[in-house]
Amino acid sequence: MSSVYGENLKLSIFGRSHGPAIGMTLDGIPAGLPVDTETLRIFLDRRAPGNTPWSTARKEADMPEFLDGLLDGHTCGSPIAAIIRNSNVRSSDYDAIKDRPRPGHADYTAHIKHGGFQDASGGGHFSGRLTAALCIAGGLCLQWLDEMGISVRAHILQIGPVKDQGFDPCASSISPVDVSFPTIDPDCGKAMQELIASIKEYGDSIGGTIECIVSGLPAGVGEPIFGGIENRLAQILFGIPGVKGVDFGDDILLGSQYNDAFIYTDGVVKTSTNHCGGILGGISNGMNILFRVRVKPTPSISAEQQTVSLSARETAKITVGGRHDPCIVPRAVPVVEAAAAIAIYDMILGNTQTKRRKG
Amino acid sequence: MSSVYGENLKLSIFGRSHGPAIGMTLDGIPAGLPVDTETLRIFLDRRAPGNTPWSTARKEADMPEFLDGLLDGHTCGSPIAAIIRNSNVRSSDYDAIKDRPRPGHADYTAHIKHGGFQDASGGGHFSGRLTAALCIAGGLCLQWLDEMGISVRAHILQIGPVKDQGFDPCASSISPVDVSFPTIDPDCGKAMQELIASIKEYGDSIGGTIECIVSGLPAGVGEPIFGGIENRLAQILFGIPGVKGVDFGDDILLGSQYNDAFIYTDGVVKTSTNHCGGILGGISNGMNILFRVRVKPTPSISAEQQTVSLSARETAKITVGGRHDPCIVPRAVPVVEAAAAIAIYDMILGNTQTKRRKG
Amino acid sequence: MSSVYGENLKLSIFGRSHGPAIGMTLDGIPAGLPVDTETLRIFLDRRAPGNTPWSTARKEADMPEFLDGLLDGHTCGSPIAAIIRNSNVRSSDYDAIKDRPRPGHADYTAHIKHGGFQDASGGGHFSGRLTAALCIAGGLCLQWLDEMGISVRAHILQIGPVKDQGFDPCASSISPVDVSFPTIDPDCGKAMQELIASIKEYGDSIGGTIECIVSGLPAGVGEPIFGGIENRLAQILFGIPGVKGVDFGDDILLGSQYNDAFIYTDGVVKTSTNHCGGILGGISNGMNILFRVRVKPTPSISAEQQTVSLSARETAKITVGGRHDPCIVPRAVPVVEAAAAIAIYDMILGNTQTKRRKG
Amino acid sequence: MSSVYGENLKLSIFGRSHGPAIGMTLDGIPAGLPVDTETLRIFLDRRAPGNTPWSTARKEADMPEFLDGLLDGHTCGSPIAAIIRNSNVRSSDYDAIKDRPRPGHADYTAHIKHGGFQDASGGGHFSGRLTAALCIAGGLCLQWLDEMGISVRAHILQIGPVKDQGFDPCASSISPVDVSFPTIDPDCGKAMQELIASIKEYGDSIGGTIECIVSGLPAGVGEPIFGGIENRLAQILFGIPGVKGVDFGDDILLGSQYNDAFIYTDGVVKTSTNHCGGILGGISNGMNILFRVRVKPTPSISAEQQTVSLSARETAKITVGGRHDPCIVPRAVPVVEAAAAIAIYDMILGNTQTKRRKG
Helix, strand or coil: CCCEECCCCEEEEEECCCCCEEEEEEECCCCCCECCHHHHHHHHHHHCCCCCCCCCCCCCCCCCEEEECEECCEECCCCEEEEEECCCCCHHHHHHHHCCCCCCCCHHHHHHHHCCCCCCHHHHHHCHHHHHHHHHHHHHHHHHHHHCCCEEEEEEEEECCEECCCCCCCCCCCCCCCCCCCCCCHHHHHHHHHHHHHHHHCCCCECEEEEEEEECCCCCCCCCHHHCHHHHHHHHHCCCCCEEEEEECCCCCEHHHHCCCEEEECCEEEECCCCCCCEECCEECCCCEEEEEEECCCCCCCCCEEEEECCCCEEEEECCCCCCCCCCHHHHHHHHHHHHHHHHHHHHHCCCCCCCCCC | CCCEECCCCEEEEEECCCCCEEEEEEECCCCCCECCHHHHHHHHHHHCCCCCCCCCCCCCCCCCEEEECEECCEECCCCEEEEEECCCCCHHHHHHHHCCCCCCCCHHHHHHHHCCCCCCHHHHHHCHHHHHHHHHHHHHHHHHHHHCCCEEEEEEEEECCEECCCCCCCCCCCCCCCCCCCCCCHHHHHHHHHHHHHHHHCCCCECEEEEEEEECCCCCCCCCHHHCHHHHHHHHHCCCCCEEEEEECCCCCEHHHHCCCEEEECCEEEECCCCCCCEECCEECCCCEEEEEEECCCCCCCCCEEEEECCCCEEEEECCCCCCCCCCHHHHHHHHHHHHHHHHHHHHHCCCCCCCCCC | CCCEECCCCEEEEEECCCCCEEEEEEECCCCCCECCHHHHHHHHHHHCCCCCCCCCCCCCCCCCEEEECEECCEECCCCEEEEEECCCCCHHHHHHHHCCCCCCCCHHHHHHHHCCCCCCHHHHHHCHHHHHHHHHHHHHHHHHHHHCCCEEEEEEEEECCEECCCCCCCCCCCCCCCCCCCCCCHHHHHHHHHHHHHHHHCCCCECEEEEEEEECCCCCCCCCHHHCHHHHHHHHHCCCCCEEEEEECCCCCEHHHHCCCEEEECCEEEECCCCCCCEECCEECCCCEEEEEEECCCCCCCCCEEEEECCCCEEEEECCCCCCCCCCHHHHHHHHHHHHHHHHHHHHHCCCCCCCCCC | CCCEECCCCEEEEEECCCCCEEEEEEECCCCCCECCHHHHHHHHHHHCCCCCCCCCCCCCCCCCEEEECEECCEECCCCEEEEEECCCCCHHHHHHHHCCCCCCCCHHHHHHHHCCCCCCHHHHHHCHHHHHHHHHHHHHHHHHHHHCCCEEEEEEEEECCEECCCCCCCCCCCCCCCCCCCCCCHHHHHHHHHHHHHHHHCCCCECEEEEEEEECCCCCCCCCHHHCHHHHHHHHHCCCCCEEEEEECCCCCEHHHHCCCEEEECCEEEECCCCCCCEECCEECCCCEEEEEEECCCCCCCCCEEEEECCCCEEEEECCCCCCCCCCHHHHHHHHHHHHHHHHHHHHHCCCCCCCCCC
8 A cells, every 4th residue: 555554553644745735644543642732833843844045935834734533632532634735836837747757756657657647746646745744643643652751853964974973872861952953963063054055056956864763662662574663664764755775773794793782770671782773673672763764865956957758758858946955854854753753653552562471 | 563564465474493384374466377396496595504604504494385375386366375394493502592682682672572471492483594484475476576577686785895796777687696605796705705704713793785676677666655665675674684774776965966867768768877776756667676785793693792681680691502694694685585576576466557548 | 443444445534523524535546547526426415414304404515625636537646535524513412422321322332442532522433424434435436336337236125114125136237226215116115214204203213224236246356265245345334333234145045045056148157046145255256246234223312211420320311412313224325335335446456366367 | 365364463364175284374462372272172173074964074183283373382472373284185076166166156256266277176265174274263362362251152043944042142141052062052952953964864055043242341342433343253254154144233123122221230331231232333332242143055065056167168067076064054153253252352452442531
């Protein structure tokens, strides 16, 4: 199935960049969970485009309208359904791309798959705009995880040659990252912003890497083989447009250096290092979950590019107009948090960990 | 769910390293597909341990017994079920690890998840032995893909500092890789084998990277958002024990260099380069699918390691005996091919691509 | 999962009787299928309440707003999403029932399941109002089945002692049933309407049986064991509030009378009778699919009933106000058609019937 | 999907009547659940054919071999896998039916679906023999339900004109039914056996109805809309060959008589009657779950029947040889219990009932 995710919850995402609305339904959530819509709004604002050098000028009023699932500030047991109207639609920007698919975008593959019936405007259902719907679901899951003492935090690890410091893999708690530009080292953030500004000036785009940490997750979450934390996180993370790589823990080559020794800390089993990213056999070991997400450069660039005319069956040129970010990595940071929160919450819901203890 | 994979086919894997047998059921396969058991045996031999410097000395008679699904050399429409008996079981090797979990293995997380009821011998259900069951299913899917003109090939891209040349991303057909030691450059293969031999001498282990290419896949396979080729491949690839990273296409930072220009070649839309790994919006674009899989070093090493005694609730030492590979990367190569073939075949089965063409 | 249905398509239904809106998302539908919204509106009107003796006086403007999935009169490959606003909400009618669950309704079980956080107004998510969302999805599937020459027709078979004639199990085509009151025999329909009018006068309610026929379905649709036509139809039909029984074919006791003899008719294999309801081993045999659905009496009646006060923890009385139908069977007829169409279309989408023919 | 069942557990059934073996895998079961293999054997014996007048003379040694999932008398967290070898295979009995499909069997529909590649012997994958695999899974679930105080009991309600008394819908506990011939009234059982013996003498077969009761199930199990107890039970019950109808609670027409009044009994909410079969809105209300299953007559009868020759494309005659039961209803009784236990246990595993209580 395409736009449905989850084993224990079922998240269904819908909408197109320039259709009437985008939205999501989230089924299988227990009743009685508190929902703070103001906290959700603040989270959604982190993904929304602004007037910064690294983001598009499109204005979005991204506060969702909830059509089901909430009552008096709590989940009420029915599926959660929410929509965001698309108020700032300019589909004429995209008239040409139906015949001339934009390089790096899904225009051509959507055309082949959907036989010409797809909505090409702004990428249609493939648009990054859909991540706003993912962030509604993720923003809710983040609140419910927070209630259990589980936090999910991401930051920009690298853009081009500029590299931020990493999260401490063994830290017992992780401070929130500054949301205005999500790096750990502010100087590094400034350097990244300058880099992006110069990329924008040249009409080019740039990719990068996001690092994410989940702290507070108890040991024993995840399933063997195909249901491991890596499998489930990767499945949803690759659902974010532009994500091309997902990598867990440290890239260390020798077993003697990679293996994390078990220790007792305050009567609890921990590991002295955390090279494995908190996951052994697909299951959490009680340490922080750590992974990196590689984001490709935004395919929309200013320069004229070579493509084909599908009607004329010959090569052609295209200049991509419309609004686009020179670097989507900063805006993808909350989306990574959202996706991770959904996957982790789904696994917690389905945790069949026995209450029995042997001997 | 843990050990079940697939949207249109359902693969269920079972067994433990030192249990009576391992096996798999594969449901949803059309009737009438030819199956060549000799080709399957040759494929399974590539994964089986041998007497080479880089593999364990355990002998396995890995030819599966088919209990259902095949008749007169074809699939017959019922679920395919196959088992491999575990003939060479030495569970006493693993008595100690029930109390003292081996660093880098799933012993501890399985203990927490299963409350002490798990089979700790040889890693139980988490053992790499289970990949033989995956290879039965994958070996079948490889045959069915081959019939459609689709090939899946993998090789060792890198071990330590030794790096093989990569597949040609735009090649119209891919030659089989030498199976005795799967590198493209034989000299590079020799250097890797020498490296592994020296790692083995030191009682250490080493990880590496596998590159895989799928050629012949038509454009239009894959689904948007959560059902993309990247999502589906990653979900199954992370089911291979030791896999910690999955990465698609080239790691190029600038959009102006990353975007692949569309061209017409013999009346067919292609791209002039293939940096995106053959996937746009989760859907195949008709070029080769290309990805890399990072494999961590085998956790079993000879040196004494620090762990905990779960009964005494204190730190302890463990020396891991038993059979183990200094480097599982060579044996993981056919497993990556198997996993990729299962995911690709599943997506082809479910392809809802319309037969209608607009206009 | 609760409100999600389908193997190849994924239908997700949401909303509450007195919430902002109800709706559905329908994922996995191929692009390029035509959609006639006027035909859909006419279909939805059949379920909508009217001013007839057998239906509630609540007015609903049931034309859905499509938020995704349609473009220029065709499906466009993205999930189909549609909502219907709840314009005629009178939640004060239901204030009392939060404490005093109505007998025969889901008020009490929802209270236990959702811990008091459920929306009790009008039955919340359990309301028959949700069948309007089911009918959007079903109305679309009916159009796509119609294009393939497959029709789904239902009628009221029995209410109380009044019994309509049945469909001809072997007919090659089935005439549409009069939609104003769906019986085959108009006189029987009149008798039923009189019966319902008298039941209404007494403030009571009455149940009945609906018969449904699917004609034009080719042989070979359906899967063995758990994926049979009976399994899949029953799973969705029991999702219609009030349905308590599903029964296929004829209730004949002796094998010698029950078995349908195979014959050749115009070169095609048929059966001379159709006692099995067109299904053998869960798979269609090319004859009409026939089944009956038993609908319980509407639980809302005028008389004072005994219940409990959950707060006082003692028995109590309740008089159910609000709008309600003395007999929901007539309005359930199109809902049965909708549900059947969804299940049949889902099975056709997933039909892995091989194109190969042996010998 | 065809032979896979379950939302939270995944049951996969495989095998053919005359293939090497039948079996099942059961994934998603928590570790640490006790399993008594002797109790399982006794349960499986109830389904096994015997030398009674109403069953086939085929001898089956139906004790399963467990290949995974059990260790030291408990589940160990890996998938449970079990097989039963087919020791008494006589495929020559069935040579003719590949060309001349038996009326009432799945021979023809399997032929169409599988293009002639199916195993026609003994019905292949469609054989009632497969219910032995269902009974392995069900026998285990029955034990785990029993540990929770939940019992599942079935009996023959009716064969031909002979009708047994029903279960008491409101009883607080249900006595086991005599397993030698499962009726509540022994005299009725004798009459049924005499009826079956006379049917057998005439070479005919007969169907009947089974009643099943689930007691001890707490209120709040089941999900709204498509995930209700009725939906989930029906989906698995129609997987039993020969089942053509599933019906819940009492068939009472008037709302004033059907609605069950709520009462307090020993401080617990109950209903004074149980016409709804213990289910409201798809969710258990704490009363016994009650349903009936209609089983069609065994299609195998002695008389010559009319069929077609698929090769000659003309009508033909067939006399069905081989072993068959004149009435499968008695042997289907434990299968109904098994199927119900699987569905109920699956729903309990996935119960997302909140632990929070409002106010």
